[in-house]
Amino acid sequence: MSARNYDPLDPDSLRALGAALDRLALGFADLPPVGAGGDGSLEGVLIEVAARLHDNYPYFHPLYAGQMLKPPHPVARLAYALAMWINPNNHALDGGRASSRMEKEAVGEMARMIGWESHLGHLCGGGTMANLEALWVSRELCPGAAVVASRQAHYTHQRIGAVLGMDFEPVPCDGRGRMDAGALERILRKRRVGTVVATIGTTATGSVDPLADLLELRERYGFRLHADAAYGGYFGLIEGLDPETRRGYDRLGEADSIVIDPHKHGLQPYGCGCVLFRDPEVGRFYQHDSPYTYFSSGDLHLGEISLECSRPGAAAVALWATQRLFPLVRGGAFARMLGRSRAAALALHQRLEADERFACPFPPELDIVVWAPRARRASESSERSRRIFAEAASRQLHLALAELPVELFDGSGVCGEWDRANLTCLRSVLMKPEHEEWIERIWTLLDQSAEAVMREPTPRA
């Protein structure tokens, strides 16, 4: 196999980019010519960049089965690159007419995926900004009230809460890493909560908070429900979710605001988050005068409804192109790709469950698997996880580690003595559809790695 033919890096797709650039140039062919450009030293710098980029895990390869890193689809990568030849700015129509329209269309399709025919929404640089905007709007609507999220919610909520001057309280989780609705109700009884963040796919374990229960509590206590679906937002499209998980997804549209990161499971390169509000009226909080933009059109400029000002139209173009190729519909090619990720996770979980060396806290709710090597003590299990992580990496299998509270491992029998409050366990985010076909090979490498670390048999705790 020559490097040139190495498929995941797919350099041949540059031909398609070349053809598209030709087409782009046609649209501007009536402008007066500009003198020759070009700079030979550019090629040398690019080669140097390529050499430096070797110092990376191979995120694009199915044997990378570690952190939450998914390669963008070639169409997203190429459309992003193509748009950089124009470099539109989606702050205002003056800076990016076509890409602003494409953003409105692409975001509209995301809103329809969750059942909203009307909405207010836009793309952001990422999940932090998207969640910040959602919590900020909540703060404006419920001033002085607290925001709560589960202990397994992303750490960004607590920190953003502090940035926004909002009191934050963490809600304990149940044994599957989901917000404990009973614990939430105890908090609701004792203090004024303005916003409950429901995590739809936690970062560590892909757990989905019990949305139906939270919606019922909203009826009784009155709060804004913000769904942080940065990771799991697209999984409502697939078949084969657990019935309880499916019930939650079917009611996602009842949330007041939703964050979905197309740069996580939406096949986009980094720099693409999205915030959606059910009530378009919240646009009033964004209002401002701009004395230097918004001149070319009376239509909505996206800068009028977002906190960020200049931002890449290229991200919108890439998302639009991707959704054009892969519409966000149940039963479609995109949904099937997500389904294969989940199938990979279930297959890995099954093997882990059947193996005496490992303990799993619970089956994967989406496509993230966590497990731990059995040992006498939690500290010993943690040490084994770290060693298996390293052994696997030396065999080209790249896993991840996570610190999880011991409660999640209650009843798993992972160890007999809890000499620490957290367990460092193994974690695999199986985001690539190809992971399904590679599970056998992944298992073989994991088996060898565990064998190398756990040569001495450990009695079951």
Added chain:
Amino acid sequence: MSARNYDPLDPDSLRALGAALDRLALGFADLPPVGAGGDGSLEGVLIEVAARLHDNYPYFHPLYAGQMLKPPHPVARLAYALAMWINPNNHALDGGRASSRMEKEAVGEMARMIGWESHLGHLCGGGTMANLEALWVSRELCPGAAVVASRQAHYTHQRIGAVLGMDFEPVPCDGRGRMDAGALERILRKRRVGTVVATIGTTATGSVDPLADLLELRERYGFRLHADAAYGGYFGLIEGLDPETRRGYDRLGEADSIVIDPHKHGLQPYGCGCVLFRDPEVGRFYQHDSPYTYFSSGDLHLGEISLECSRPGAAAVALWATQRLFPLVRGGAFARMLGRSRAAALALHQRLEADERFACPFPPELDIVVWAPRARRASESSERSRRIFAEAASRQLHLALAELPVELFDGSGVCGEWDRANLTCLRSVLMKPEHEEWIERIWTLLDQSAEAVMREPTPRA
């Protein structure tokens, strides 16, 4: 001229990207092969994208002389595209080892440009997030104190101040669109100000707040000085600034925090802001635990010192490659390019000043020119600006409009009767070095456009 040879779109540079992709693939050649990819329908979608992108002003062309839009340098565009093949995440070394190091190097070079050998800093999605982080750190250091910025500062400061729960007060400007230091002192005498935002290159007119005066006031009143140099941050590298402006740039390193947007004048595609703090100790405000990342190395993960979590390593790679080709040094090729932008602005200003039809409020301090057609009334001048804007566009010359307060036009003789508080004037941001050679042509088109609008001679007011 065939579309293929149209230089500003430079499709031939794809050859360099192809060579770099080959080099990239070599670094991962020992991984097991993956089945064939490729999808024919991708090409059709890309062609559709290219066709839609025709609906844009030609930002890459010298006849686009309107808003603050500068084409990325080809090396930035290609390095960004190349990095998307890996799609690193600069949140943690686990997600982007090479690109995190490149970010530290590139940001370090920016810090050295302003004279800092030590600093804390990182890239952001854009200027809003960068300024938000700077104001947030200020708030933590001076809780309860107000933030002030000039009336010509970007609207984002007032809005971000509100998001952060900080009182905001605008400071009046002098006749050149710069913060009036006397007016600032009157505010400092009457209330507790924690942060003064000095704008180094306002969006509307490229005016530079009088940094030396503000630093003197800091001595006496004690506040944090934040320099919003999103636009003008690089101009300290050039020769030929006005002596007063130069004095300000020479003391930029005395600010407590600085924001510079490489996606404005730093040749980068959108999605690249940068915040720098003089005191690395402010890193403590960012502290958080992440139970799922920061495992692969004990070195600093950039997520530990930024509010954003997942963010594109590609932005860092592009900036690093650009600075490799164009080091940030006085007298270097990059500085000379900026100098040509300023020369273009001075040349346009000179012609406008010599023409009876136009009035200029003041000469350009950097490379942004504003002017207005003379008329009896402000409303009439504004209407003429709008018509010249449209006439010029019909001749392929793309200018911008701006709403400026009448005070800035005091003494310009633009009109005899001020029947409105703002003047809609013409504005040209001459960010491309090629603008220098194109000023003659730009002037000819502007002259024709003005002629078409102002056929009836108007007596000087």
